[in-house]
Amino acid sequence: MLEIQSIRKTFNPGTVNEVRALQGVDLVIEEGSFVIVLGMNGSGKSTLLNAVAGSFFVDAGQIRVAGKNVTKWPEHRRAKLIGRVFQNPFSGTAPSMSIAENFALATHRGRPRGLGWALSRGLMDPLRDRIAGLKMGLENRLDNAIGSLSGGQRQALTLLMASWLKPDLLLLDEHTAALDPKSAEQVIALTNEVITRDKLTTLMVTHSMPQAVSLGDRIIMMHGGKILHDLQGPEKKRLRPEDLIERFNAIRAREQLDESAADMLRKNYI
């Protein structure tokens, strides 16, 4: 369960580069809920994810994950509760280390790491089984450096790593955006499978309308650092990609209107 209370974040405050990325976001995600976050570039959707993950501290507000107030926790401490997959396939894995070693790290996410043997038999057997489940033929390449794999394979492995220890919250940040369509499809299928099987509480950012419509049980549309629409239940189920595009166009239209209206006001009254 994720509870966000009126969080705010301004980057480079007081400078010409000031960006008000989050302007009072409230959001409660129930346990086991799969939420899609949509929004145009600069709407604050990735910032929202990073705020939850702890990439930076918010200026105001509170973030609670699984009932724990994590607002002041550093990123690595929050990782005990949160599993993540990044947009860049290079971000989620250590390229020069083997597949098995990467998983050895993932099996201790947020746990104390001692001087035990990293690649123990207790890891290797279940690892081979679960990687065989990907049907990518990687189960015989566990000693290969992960950097030698394709982006799609790496994202699939990162997803498996993030969910190896069942996280209280799974954050997916456009994790298929950098992949070719076929790999993206595979990774999305795997995503859906993992989330449904383990009933993971998930927050997923995407640009893809078809993904947004077919996945998850709730859609949040962000704009200007705020949540603009919150679609769930039957409304979400009925949603078609065209409906979403329509809503985006409405946002765009209103912005243009605002601008021209402001212009008119300026001309006539100043």
Next chain:
Amino acid sequence: MTLLLGALTIGLILSLLAMGVFISFRIFEIPDITTDGSITLGASIAAILLVNGVNPFLATAAGAVGGALAGAVTGIIHTKFKINALLAGILVMTALYSVNLHVMGRSNVPLMQAKTLSSQAEDLSEAWVGGDTLSIFGWPVASTDAALLLMAFTAAAVTGFALYLFFRTHIGTAMRATGDNSQMVRALGANVEGYIILGLALSNGLVALSGALLAQYQGFADAQMGIGMIVWGLASVIIGEALTGARSLGLTIMGAIMGSILFRLLVAIALRWGLNPNDLKLITALFVFAALVLPGLIGKLKRRFQPAQPHA
């Protein structure tokens, strides 16, 4: 033969330095110049304790601990105070120069009369062999030289193996991943800053251990002995990578040891052929420069002179 044995022994002793530099330079990609100070720190702590009659093993260990502390300081300055790693190293190295003088009380501590690991090895060899010389493949060899070589070999082998084992543990694996992809390590709940501090402490601990052994081998500790040692370590690591070629962990550590020995042998031969010892650091620096630049340059030339491949 004495020359060869001497070069091998120093090469093995300095292989500990090479392993330390391997950690800072190859795992964390930090050219950690603390090395220059911590090798002297290890030597001076060990030397002053030995002169005061402390057990040689304890004195050597104390030297290594001193180096580890220095490395930890560099790590803390770099991670907690957000100072560039190179500058953090420079600060600690500079500070260590004064620290070393204070530790020794003067700029040079001779160990001629003290009981050291080296003198113990020599005593042992005389007791076992029962003579001044023994024959290795038909060559007469001073038994004391052989004993020192054996001591250095044991130190390098034990340390190298321990390091290999350490890097296969959970902590060691996380440490290697920190240099590879710190974002991922953070997302998996490991404290990146902590690992950098621990890694630099480990690195400089090994470097100081090397310094402590070197002081006992050469019979003195000197405030100037650390100058340019980081470059020496880099040269060893680079030669080692060329020798083993492979990226696997065990081979890289073996490579650092072999690189250190080979480099020392090359230096000994060059000096024998009449190289001016004053030019040694210049040539070492040029060598490292060439080793860093050449691979990229050769690749570029190859691409330029290769006929353009038709697209399939």
